[in-house]
């Protein structure tokens with residue numbers, strides 16, 4: 001690593017971790033056939049909140065839990081190569097991505113850091129419910145994914161730990 005000082009706490013923690021680590025013998029397949037698309041928000045512990053263990057699910061995270069081209073690419077691989085047969089899209093309450101528009105974010109970064117980000121599409125979500133429904137349709141209608149793939153949506157409440165399923 002180029003700047004090990006910035007990561008020394010992590011390397012120390014890993015020394016502890018590997019001391020008691022035992023190889024689970026798991027493969028890279030999703031043990032419970034699940035892929036979860038959620039936000040990068042650090043309050044979300046996807047495995048714990050869904051009662052999952054290491055090896056059970058593919059967890060895909062990005063800003064706002066959006067179904068982007070890269071998420072679709074990853075889902076295609078997860079479905080055909082890694083045993084995924086159900087997909088849960090799980091944005092959350094109090095998401096920074098749902099409290100601003102792309103132009104707000106461009107403006108903020110320009111003002112505070114002097115960087116022009118206007119060539120990036122942040123995919124902010126002015127209407128979280130509508131964005132989630134659009135993203136579910138995006139998976140359901142992808143020509144690369146099988147028609148019998150189970151696709152569901154739910155909003156995770158970061159303050160109560162509860163999941164609110166979205167009916168479509």
Ligand SMILES: [Zn+2]
Pocket residue numbers: 039040041063064065092094095096097
């Ligand atoms: Zn978020």
